[in-house]
Amino acid sequence: MNDLVIQTRGLRKSYDGTPALRGIDLAVPRGSICGFVGRNGAGKTTTLKLLLNLLRPDAGDIFLFGEPVDSEAAGVQARRRIGFVTEEKQLYPFMTVGQTIRFTRPFFPGWRRDLEARYLDIFQLPENKPVPKLSKGMRTQLMLLLAMARGAELLILDEPTDGLDPAVTEEVLQALAGLAAAEGTSILFSSHQLAEVEQIADRVCLIDRGQIVIDGALDDLKTEYRRILLVFSGDAPAAVASLEGVDHVRTRGRTASLLAHGDIDATLNRARELQPESVEVHPVTLKELFLDHVKEA
Amino acid sequence: MELRINFSSGVPIYVQLMEQIKHAVETGAVRAGEQLPAIRKVAEDLAMNPNTVVRAYRELERDGILEVRHGSGAYVSATRTTAAKTAALERAGGVLSEALEEVAALGLTEAETRRVFESEFAQGRERGRATRRRT
Amino acid sequence: MLWWKAWMETRWRLVFVLACVAFLWAEGPLFGVPLAKLKLVFLFQYALVWAFAATMLAGAGLNSQTTWGMSAGYHGSMLFTLSLPVARRRLFAVRAAAGAVETCALIVVSAVPLVRFFGLSWSTASLYVAGACVCSMAAYAISALFACVTGEMWQLYGSWGALGALGLSMRYAPLARFNPLRGFLLSAYTTAVHPHVTAASLPVPLVREPLQSAFASAPWIDAWLGSALLAVLCCFAAVRILDRKEY
Numbered sequence: 001m002n003d004l005v006i007q008t009r010g011l012r013k014s015y016d017g018t019p020a021l022r023g024i025d026l027a028v029p030r031g032s033i034c035g036f037v038g039r040n041g042a043g044k045t046t047t048l049k050l051l052l053n054l055l056r057p058d059a060g061d062i063f064l065f066g067e068p069v070d071s072e073a074a075g076v077q078a079r080r081r082i083g084f085v086t087e088e089k090q091l092y093p094f095m096t097v098g099q100t101i102r103f104t105r106p107f108f109p110g111w112r113r114d115l116e117a118r119y120l121d122i123f124q125l126p127e128n129k130p131v132p133k134l135s136k137g138m139r140t141q142l143m144l145l146l147a148m149a150r151g152a153e154l155l156i157l158d159e160p161t162d163g164l165d166p167a168v169t170e171e172v173l174q175a176l177a178g179l180a181a182a183e184g185t186s187i188l189f190s191s192h193q194l195a196e197v198e199q200i201a202d203r204v205c206l207i208d209r210g211q212i213v214i215d216g217a218l219d220d221l222k223t224e225y226r227r228i229l230l231v232f233s234g235d236a237p238a239a240v241a242s243l244e245g246v247d248h249v250r251t252r253g254r255t256a257s258l259l260a261h262g263d264i265d266a267t268l269n270r271a272r273e274l275q276p277e278s279v280e281v282h283p284v285t286l287k288e289l290f291l292d293h294v295k296e297a
Numbered sequence: 298m299e300l301r302i303n304f305s306s307g308v309p310i311y312v313q314l315m316e317q318i319k320h321a322v323e324t325g326a327v328r329a330g331e332q333l334p335a336i337r338k339v340a341e342d343l344a345m346n347p348n349t350v351v352r353a354y355r356e357l358e359r360d361g362i363l364e365v366r367h368g369s370g371a372y373v374s375a376t377r378t379t380a381a382k383t384a385a386l387e388r389a390g391g392v393l394s395e396a397l398e399e400v401a402a403l404g405l406t407e408a409e410t411r412r413v414f415e416s417e418f419a420q421g422r423e424r425g426r427a428t429r430r431r432t
Numbered sequence: 433m434l435w436w437k438a439w440m441e442t443r444w445r446l447v448f449v450l451a452c453v454a455f456l457w458a459e460g461p462l463f464g465v466p467l468a469k470l471k472l473v474f475l476f477q478y479a480l481v482w483a484f485a486a487t488m489l490a491g492a493g494l495n496s497q498t499t500w501g502m503s504a505g506y507h508g509s510m511l512f513t514l515s516l517p518v519a520r521r522r523l524f525a526v527r528a529a530a531g532a533v534e535t536c537a538l539i540v541v542s543a544v545p546l547v548r549f550f551g552l553s554w555s556t557a558s559l560y561v562a563g564a565c566v567c568s569m570a571a572y573a574i575s576a577l578f579a580c581v582t583g584e585m586w587q588l589y590g591s592w593g594a595l596g597a598l599g600l601s602m603r604y605a606p607l608a609r610f611n612p613l614r615g616f617l618l619s620a621y622t623t624a625v626h627p628h629v630t631a632a633s634l635p636v637p638l639v640r641e642p643l644q645s646a647f648a649s650a651p652w653i654d655a656w657l658g659s660a661l662l663a664v665l666c667c668f669a670a671v672r673i674l675d676r677k678e679y
Contacts, residue, residue, distance in 0.1 A: 200346055
């Protein structure tokens with residue numbers, strides 16, 4: 001088994017009888033930045049919480065840093081090496097920024113004072129400001145500082161740029177990229193901003209209705225998928241819908257839009273056999289991949 | 298060196314980065330023997346994945362455009378001759394400007410022209426790849 | 433650092449209870465209340481301390497909260513706490529212990545006037561303190577158990593309801609014998625009020641009956657044992673619940 005910093009096998013979780021996760025097999029290699037995307041309610045936060053032992057799985061195994069996480073003690077060991085940013089980004093309302101940092105520091109023997117000072121400066125966080133007076137952006141930045149300065153090998157971030165303005169977002173992404181470059185930190189982050197995922201992630205994992213539908217290196221996905229646009233002289237033939245090598249088809253009158261996967265040339269030849277008037281091949285963006293994979297009934 | 302990456306483009310990011318660095322070398326924006334910015338700096342400034350930068354630098358080294366000196370960083374190779382490439386670029390500019398005049402005469406807009414170009418380019422890449430696979 | 437956090441979380445509530453107790457004290461010099469009646473104040477003061485043991489506990493179920501706000505469910509910072517590399521049981525134990533120490537400290541402080549102003553001997557006063565602490569821990573544990581299961585609001589209602597039920601159960605002699613409330617009343621009444629005030633002279637009938645049964649012939653120690661047992665049982669239940677709790 002190669003060096004996977006996160007691995008899950010057959011992870012299942014239901015809430016009150018409603019299945020939230022139906023068998024998740026996640027594999028995040030060490031040193032990668034993996035974007036975890038999906039619609040609201042698809043299971044992203046549930047998966048992240050399971051990794052941190054905030055929830056218990058109904059079935060399945062979780063491995064962090066190659067070790068199974070199946071007991072409270074194992075969970076504590078793993079959490080020593082992980083930095084977490086929660087969805088709601090809530091910290092203690094009875095502390096200031098400085099107090100929160102001083103509270104968190106002793107839990108991590110590998111705490112990096114240099115990184116703490118660096119991020120305090122970059123994010124311009126006022127030390128004596130009480131946490132409830134912080135804006136959402138600053139709360140997020142404080143949580144990120146706490147996660148990044150602890151010298152963690154793995155960061156698990158739940159929507160780290162949610163609700164942030166573009167300037168702050170760029171600061172956050174730069175800090176994450178810099179940390180990954182300097183320390184080799186692995187990062188798993190969920191996001192609704194596909195553009196950001198394309199920017200900083202080298203792997204993408206798309207979850208839809210409790211199952212993983214795409215999981216791979218972003219560069220590979222861009223090479224393996226193509227959009228083929230066909231225009232016919234008459235209505236698009238029904239055969240278009242059942243072409244081999246096509247993940248998704250959308251026909252409208254005389255045009256057919258195909259999401260092709262794998263051996264694109266073979267699929268192109270098969271498409272040409274249907275005698276279209278014109279054939280166009282285009283690259284596919286992450287947004288298109290996302291929408292095509294989640295819209296299917 | 299100005300680097301502008303289109304993260305949503307179909308072109309893999311490491312390829313874009315490679316092209317831009319090559320372009321900078323060929324137009325003289327970075328000279329032979331000059332040091333390129335560190336991988337960490339590029340990743341941080343552009344807020345992009347460091348592994349991608351690593352890959353781009355590695356491929357450029359494999360192509361002979363960069364030299365990676367252990368412990369000190371990446372330098373532009375002194376062995377690359379830029380004269381031939383610059384001439385080729387000038388020639389390509391000429392060919393394309395003639396083609397664009399012809400296409401403009403057909404009455405296409407700039408956007409339409411770009412679409413046809415992208416499509417032909419993508420197909421050409423597919424054909425080239427298919428040819429390479431068969432041989 | 434967990435102790436420091438627990439202190440930061442509960443300090444204003446502690447101050448609030450101290451202020452209430454101090455106000456009751458000030459009734460003497462402020463409103464010229466006679467000494468005997470002042471001693472009666474203690475009965476209610478101790479009940480106040482007892483009830484507020486429940487308030488200070490609100491975080492024992494690992495439900496961090498705002499200084500005064502009563503929230504439903506748990507505060508978001510709970511997830512941050514749980515993501516720290518500390519075992520859940522330890523997080524609970526420190527928070528619960530801190531609140532317990534604060535409650536007992538309050539009781540000790542409120543006993544000081546007994547010696548200074550009512551000439552009680554130190555040994556009697558310390559007997560009172562010991563008894564009151566043990567019985568308070570029963571109330572504290574009940575409150576902690578509620579905190580594990582519900583949000584702040586229902587935790588308070590639930591614990592006060594439970595204390596009320598304990599009070600009502602005093603009417604039945606077998607239940608009264610081991611009742612923490614009896615142990616508490618015995619401590620307060622015997623050391624602070626007796627012999628200046630008798631049960632019969634108390635104005636409120638609801639208080640009279642329990643006090644009368646409090647003086648039934650069963651020994652004090654039974655009430656203390658009952659309290660200790662109740663506290664231990666609640667702790668066990670709380671730990672079991674917390675182990676399984678999902679956030």
